[in-house]
Amino acid sequence: MSTLRFNALKTSLNRAPLQNKESGRRSEIFGFNVFNETAMRQYLSKHALNAVLQAVEKGTKIDRATADHISTGMKEWAISKGATHYTHWFQPLTGATAEKHDAFFETMEAGLAIERFEGTQLVQQEPDASSFPHGGLRNTFEARGYTAWDPTSPAFVYGTTLCIPTVFVAYTGEALDYKTPLLRALQAVDNAATAVCKYFDKNVKKVTASLGWEQEYFLVDEGLARSRPDIVLTGRTLLGHSPAKGQQLDDHYFGTIPARAMAYMRDLEHECMLLGIPVKTRHNEVAPNQFELAPIYEETNLAVDHNSLLMDIMKKVAKRHYFMVLMHEKPFAGVNGSGKHNNWSLSTDTGINLLSPGKTPMSNLQFLTFFINTIKAVLTYEELLRAAIASASNDHRLGANEAPPAIISVFIGEQLTAVLKELETVTKGKLSPKEKTDLKLNVVGKIPEILLDNTDRNRTSPFAFTGNKFEFRAVGSSANCANPMIVLNSIVAKQLIDFKDEVDELIEKKSMKKDDAVFNVLREYIKASKAILFEGNGYSEEWEIEAKKRGLSNNKTTPEALKVKLSKPSIALFENLGVMNKLESEARYEIEIEEYILRIQIESRVLGDIARNHVVPTAVRYQNILIENVTGLKTIYGDMFKKLAKEQLMLIEEISDHIEAINSLVTQMIDARKLCNKQTDLSKKANDYCKKVKPFFEEIRYHCDKLELMIDDELWPLTKYRELLFTN
Numbered sequence: 205m206s207t208l209r210f211n212a213l214k215t216s217l218n219r220a221p222l223q224n225k226e227s228g229r230r231s232e233i234f235g236f237n238v239f240n241e242t243a244m245r246q247y248l249s250k251h252a253l254n255a256v257l258q259a260v261e262k263g264t265k266i267d268r269a270t271a272d273h274i275s276t277g278m279k280e281w282a283i284s285k286g287a288t289h290y291t292h293w294f295q296p297l298t299g300a301t302a303e304k305h306d307a308f309f310e311t312m313e314a315g316l317a318i319e320r321f322e323g324t325q326l327v328q329q330e331p332d333a334s335s336f337p338h339g340g341l342r343n344t345f346e347a348r349g350y351t352a353w354d355p356t357s358p359a360f361v362y363g364t365t366l367c368i369p370t371v372f373v374a375y376t377g378e379a380l381d382y383k384t385p386l387l388r389a390l391q392a393v394d395n396a397a398t399a400v401c402k403y404f405d406k407n408v409k410k411v412t413a414s415l416g417w418e419q420e421y422f423l424v425d426e427g428l429a430r431s432r433p434d435i436v437l438t439g440r441t442l443l444g445h446s447p448a449k450g451q452q453l454d455d456h457y458f459g460t461i462p463a464r465a466m467a468y469m470r471d472l473e474h475e476c477m478l479l480g481i482p483v484k485t486r487h488n489e490v491a492p493n494q495f496e497l498a499p500i501y502e503e504t505n506l507a508v509d510h511n512s513l514l515m516d517i518m519k520k521v522a523k524r525h526y527f528m529v530l531m532h533e534k535p536f537a538g539v540n541g542s543g544k545h546n547n548w549s550l551s552t553d554t555g556i557n558l559l560s561p562g563k564t565p566m567s568n569l570q571f572l573t574f575f576i577n578t579i580k581a582v583l584t585y586e587e588l589l590r591a592a593i594a595s596a597s598n599d600h601r602l603g604a605n606e607a608p609p610a611i612i613s614v615f616i617g618e619q620l621t622a623v624l625k626e627l628e629t630v631t632k633g634k635l636s637p638k639e640k641t642d643l644k645l646n647v648v649g650k651i652p653e654i655l656l657d658n659t660d661r662n663r664t665s666p667f668a669f670t671g672n673k674f675e676f677r678a679v680g681s682s683a684n685c686a687n688p689m690i691v692l693n694s695i696v697a698k699q700l701i702d703f704k705d706e707v708d709e710l711i712e713k714k715s716m717k718k719d720d721a722v723f724n725v726l727r728e729y730i731k732a733s734k735a736i737l738f739e740g741n742g743y744s745e746e747w748e749i750e751a752k753k754r755g756l757s758n759n760k761t762t763p764e765a766l767k768v769k770l771s772k773p774s775i776a777l778f779e780n781l782g783v784m785n786k787l788e789s790e791a792r793y794e795i796e797i798e799e800y801i802l803r804i805q806i807e808s809r810v811l812g813d814i815a816r817n818h819v820v821p822t823a824v825r826y827q828n829i830l831i832e833n834v835t836g837l838k839t840i841y842g843d844m845f846k847k848l849a850k851e852q853l854m855l856i857e858e859i860s861d862h863i864e865a866i867n868s869l870v871t872q873m874i875d876a877r878k879l880c881n882k883q884t885d886l887s888k889k890a891n892d893y894c895k896k897v898k899p900f901f902e903e904i905r906y907h908c909d910k911l912e913l914m915i916d917d918e919l920w921p922l923t924k925y926r927e928l929l930f931t932n
C-alpha cells in the first residue's frame with residue numbers, strides 16, 4: 205500500500221475546522237496594526253505628522269531631523285503593538301516580498317541596553333541583497349542595493365516586526381523592484397490625466413489611479429498537497445488523471461463555503477483587517493476547492509502592496525489551518541485556473557471617477573474622453589499589455605476555462621458600442637451649433653449614469669469595461685499586480701499626452717473651440733480603435749483569424765510575448781515617461797525570460813523524477829502482481845491459463861508499453877534539456893525550452909495518467925485529483 209498517500213488521506217479526513225479568534229466589529233479593528241493617521245496623531249508631533257502627510261500628498265522630501273522624530277514615534281507605537289524588530293519591506297523582482305529583520309535593541313556602556321530606531325534607519329538601508337534578480341544591473345562585486353522608505357504606503361506591524369514599505373534600487377539608481385517604476389508610472393498618469401481634466405474642470409489638481417484586485421486561489425489539505433512532489437516544488441500538478449466528477453455540475457461556484465475553508469477565510473480576513481487591507485468579498489470559485497477574495501479598491505500603490513502582503517499572509521494562515529494555498533494559475537488540468545482580475549480606474553481629487561458616466565453632457569464628454577483614450581492606449585500597446593501578464597504559469601491558464609486568450613481585445617458592451625458608433629460620424633472640423641446640441645443631448649447626454657451592466661458576462665475578454673472601471677482579466681493569480689499596473693498606467697499616460705497635444709493643436713492652429721477639437725480627435729480614435737474592440741467569443745477560431753487580419757498580436761507563449769519589451773517603441777515609451785530607462789527595461793526582460801527558463805527546467809526535472817521514480821516502479825510492482833497471478837493460474841490450470849489470464853496478459857503488455865514510452869520520453873527530454881542548456885542566448889534558450897522541452901510534458905503525462913487508471917488504487921503513490929480537489 206502507498207503509505208504516504210493513505211496516511212495523508214487519513215489525516216486530512218480527521219481534520220476539523222479551527223476555532224476562530226475573530227470577535228467584535230471589523231470596523232473597530234480595521235487598521236489596528238497600521239501606522240495610519242490616527243496612530244500618527246498619537247505618536248508624532250504636529251510638525252512630524254504634517255511632514256508625512258505632505259510627503260504622501262505632494263511627494264515632498266522629509267528632512268533628517270524630522271525623520272528622527274518620525275522614527276522615534278514609529279518605534280514607540282510599534283513597541284506598543286508588541287514589535288521587537290523592524291524591517292524594510294520591499295518587492296524584489298522575484299514576485300515575492302522581502303524582509304530582513306533588525307532588532308530595535310542596542311547595547312550601551314555598563315551592560316545597559318535600550319531600544320533605538322533612528323531616522324536614518326527608517327529612511328534608507330543597504331540590505332546585503334546581492335542574491336536578488338537584477339538582470340545584469342549589478343555585479344556581485346558591486347552588489348550594493350538600497351531600500352528607501354515609501355511614505356505613501358503606511359508602515360505596519362506584522363507579528364513582532366515593524367514593516368516599512370520601501371523601494372529597492374541599485375546604488376547606481378536603477379530600480380531593482382516593482383514599486384519604483386510603479387510609483388513613476390502613477391506619477392506619469394497623474395500628470396497626463398490632470399492636464400486633460402483641465403479641459404473640463406480647472407479645479408482638478410490630482411488624478412489617482414485605483415486598483416481593485418480579485419484574488420483567486422485553491423485550498424488543498426496540507427498533508428495531501430505535501431504528498432505530491434510536483435505541488436511542493438512547482439505549485440501545480442504535472443500529472444494526474446481527471447476525476448470522474450470535476451466542475452461539470454457547476455455545484456461549487458457560489459456554493460456554501462466548506463467549513464474548514466470558511467474558518468481559514470475568517471482567520472485570514474481578521475489578519476487583513478488588523479493590517480488595514482479592506483477585504484470585503486469571499487466566495488467559492490468555479491473549480492472544486494477554488495475560492496476568491498476581493499477587497500474594496502484602493503489607490504494603486506497601496507493596493508499592490510496590500511495584494512503582495514495578502515499573498516504572504518494567505519500562505520501563513522493556511523499553515524495554521526493545515527492547508528496549502530495554491531496561487532498557481534493552473535494547478536489542475538481540466539478545471540478552471542486562477543486569475544487576479546485587476547479592476548482599474550482613474551479618479552480626481554474633486555471626487556470624480558473618470559470612467560464613470562456622469563449626470564451631465566459635460567461630465568459624460570469627460571467620461572468618453574478617458575474611456576476612448578484608454579481603448580486607444582490598449583490598441584496601440586496591446587502587445588505590451590500581453591507581455592505584462594506573461595509567465596510560464598499563466599501560459600497554462602490563458603485561452604480556456606473562463607480565462608481570456610492571449611489576444612488582447614477590449615469589450616465595452618452593446619450600449620457603449622452604440623454611442624461610439626454615433627460619435628464616429630461627427631463632422632470633420634468645426635461642428636455646427638445644431639450638431640453640437642444634438643450630440644450633447646442625444647448621444648453624450650444619453651449615456652445612462654448607471655450602465656446596464658452586461659459586461660461581466662463575457663469571461664473570454666481580457667480587458668472588459670464593467671460600468672465604471674476596466675477589468676484587466678488576463679492578469680494571473682500569482683502575479684505581482686505592479687507589473688500590469690506599470691504598463692497600463694504608462695500606456696494611458698502616453699495616450700493622454702498625445703491626445704492633449706492633438707486637441708491643443710486643433711485649438712491653436714485651427715482655432716477650434718475646445719469641445720469641437722475634443723470631438724474631432726475622439727472621432728478619429730474611435731475609427732482606429734475598432735481593431736481592438738471585440739464582443740464575441742474570444743476562444744473561437746474565427747476570432748484568431750479575424751484578430752490576425754486586424755493586426756493584433758497572438759503571442760501564445762511567454763518567450764514570444766516578452767520580446768516586445770525589447771522593441772524600440774516600448775523602451776522609448778517607458779524612457780520618455782521617466783518610468784524606466786533602457787537599462788531597466790532590458791534588465792526586466794532578462795529577469796523574466798530567465799525565470800521562464802528556470803521554471804520550465806524545474807518542472808522538467810520534477811516530472812522526470814516523478815515519472816521514473818514514482819510511476820514506473822509502481823507500474824512494475826503492479827505488473828509483478830499480475831505476473832504472479834498469471835503464473836499461479838498456469839500452475840493450477842495448465843494450458844487453460846491462456847483463456848483465464850487473457851486480460852491480465854493484456855494488462856502486463858500495456859503496462860510494459862507505457863513504461864517503455866515513459867522511459868524513452870524522459871531520456872529524450874533530458875537530452876533536449878542538455879542541448880538547451882548549451883544555448884547562451886537567453887531569448888533563444890527560452891524559446892528552445894518552450895518548443896523543445898515543454899512538449900514532452902504532455903506526452904509523458906499521457907502515459908503516466910493511463911497507468912494511473914490501470915494500476916491498483918492501493919498501490920498508486922500520488923494523491924489523486926479526486927482527493928486533492930474534493931477533500932476539505
Ligand SMILES: NC(=O)CC[C@H](N)C(=O)O
Pocket residue numbers: 420489490540541542543544601605606607608663677
Ligand atoms: N468566474 C470567473 O470569473 C472565473 C475566472 C477564471 N478563474 C480566470 O482564470 O480568470
